[in-house]
Amino acid sequence: MEALSKKKEVPGESVIYAQQHLANERTYLAWVRTAVSIVGVGFLTTSLHFTIKLSFNQHINTLAIFLGIFACIVGFITGILSTLQYSKKRREIQEGIFIPSNHSIVFVSTLISFLIFIIFMYLSFLLLSKS
Template sequence: MDSLKKIKEQPEESVKFAQQHLANERTYLAWIRTAISITGVGFLTTSLHFTIKISSFSYLNTLAIFLGIFACIVGFITGLLSTILYTRKRREIQEGVFIPSNHSIIFISTLFSLLIFMIFMYLSILLLS
């Protein structure tokens, strides 16, 4: 209720940052869609491996399970970090400060690259066996 009262008292201030807040929300939703997609890749890979029964090698079964779990973890971390970054950017917009979020972007990119490498290794082993 206090925030609504503050907005009514300072309408020019709330409108001044509206575009930045909306951009922040769009970025957050894009990261959430990315997190859902990454998690979906993990479920898809694991379920296809066991549904189609492409290979009966135990190491490939273990790799498929690990790949699915890792994709879910990467998706969860992506969603968690995007929520943290959204709230941080919201506060920074209100304070009129800009601090780039390099570390989290590098961290997520590293995890995503590792996931892609693991999918490539899974497919390589699958095709060679």
Template sequence: MSKESLHKHLANERTFLSWVRTAIAIVGIGFLITNLHVKSSVSWLSDATVLTIGILAVVTGVLTIVMSVISYFKKINQINEQTFRSSKMMVLCLAVMMILIISIFGFYFLTL
């Protein structure tokens, strides 16, 4: 394995670990919001909103990990075959999910 190829594989691993850390942070934020809300429950609408945020955060975190594993293994093959392509779909899916969570979070603060 050439030195350049080794650097690409190491960069691929760092990227994978970054996605995993991102997924853990997303799930953690969902749990944090849910736990903070339990102590200050206001109405059924805010309860439903917080529950939705929590569920979406967990689903987004799990999807991020699944997509990052798929992307990691695809990139291994692409690096070895020297046919690297960036993963636009993964970034787009994560961005859409985060925009949805943040929008619901904004709605939650407006209804307090």
């Protein structure tokens, strides 16, 4: 009876299975580092703006604050989506299926692109106000 309930394991299958889980964990950790970096960029930009007093223009100050807050939001969303993707991939590995993730990658890429655009606008306004 016990022999029937045990899964028959092919030699090397457990190694591949472990490699898939380890790769999933490495991908998750890379996304977490990305989320922390995004938040760091927001904090750095905002804190440098007000510490060095780069501008006294109210519009640029507001943009710097918005940039910091938006970077924190993007970092938070990236962290949440990476955790959801990690859990989903873990389940898929255990079930032996593969479904590529597209929506979350496109969504995070769009948010990061918008963040880069805001950084570009901030730097442009800052440079134009200096001249």
